[in-house]
Amino acid sequence: MATGVENLLELNRTLLTLERRLRQARAVRRWVRGALVALPIGAVGSILLSASPDFGATKKIIEAPFWIMLFGGLISLVGYWFYRLDKDSLPAPEAVELDLAVQREYKAHLLAGLAGQTLPRQYAYWDELGAELETLRRGAARYRRVNNYLQSTVIVGSLAATAVTSLSLADEALRWAGVGTTFAVGLAAGFTGYFKFRERSFYLQQTADAVEYERNCFNLGIGRYKGKPEQQALVELVEEVERLRAEQRKREQNIDQPPERAAG
Incomplete structure (x- = not known):
């Protein structure tokens, strides 16, 4: 039978795993939100510059970032969609936060049992x-x-x-x-x-x-x-x-x- 200390160590392992998954889920969400912002900005900017008259090398310099935002956002969203389609193992941050809160509450009760x-x-x-x-x-x-x-x-x-x-x-x-x-x-x-x-x-x-x-x-x-x-x-x-x-x-x-x- 596992002792209270062994349960505490195993619970700490679970908490560290959940914290890592939460960081990953938040990073992916930030990346997707950035792609959702960059995609329309890149598309609108590219269209407007393509329709504008040619004013020399400055047009190409200004146009390059919009094309990068357009293709970067598109590739990011497509990659994210394929990742979810193949694995379907990336949880939402809210779900991980709920599991983390439950485990921390359980740890609080466990530490209370080890008060002495x-x-x-x-x-x-x-x-x-x-x-x-x-x-x-x-x-x-x-x-x-x-x-x-x-x-x-x-x-x-x-x-x-x-x-x-x-x-x-x-x-x-x-x-x-x-x-x-x-x-x-x-x-x-x-x-x-x-x-x-x-x-x-x-x-x-x-x-x-x-x-x-x-x-x-x-x-x-x-x-x-x-x-x-x-x-x-x-x-x-x-x-x-x-x-x-x-x-x-x-x-x-x-x-x-x-x-x-x-x-x-």
Whole structure:
């Protein structure tokens, strides 16, 4: 017969699986909604530009994104339709959220039954550190990719805007291309400064490294855990990880605050 601790570990496995399915279902829904928006915009833009008079190379530059949106949205919707037709295994996010809520409620009742057993819950917490590290690293990598993309847009766009502006002196048709490039550079710079993707990535990676260091020290019995009983070392590990997570939450709150309030 399975013990309460074994049931808790199995329930954590189920919760992690459901959370992964929920992320996948939400990502697919966002992709499909994006395709539904891009498809009509691309179609209307392509039709209007095709019917408009030829005004040189600028027309081709403006026309390319609409064709990309048109074919990209069409291919995405067709691929999604074939995927659902063949497998029919992609649930709606609402269904996964319902299963997740039920399992979390069951976990709450299970933990209530273990109210007098602090040590099993601490070991379960230690077991979940791997998933916590993966979440922190994934978030850091995502923000780092966004920041690198925006910074590349600023660098390449600034050089391109200078070149296009110089060429537009000889060819007025390139003037709108220069305006669009300058707008993209300003947009990327504004998003970078407002959302602070670089700082978010740095703090998440810093917290992940600190949590991993504490976990490794506990596993190897070194550092602050050297020579201490396992139960006492486990308590100190839980306290330190919680302190690191609290600091991470404070950093996120400071980043989200307006600059004048954060300075005050």
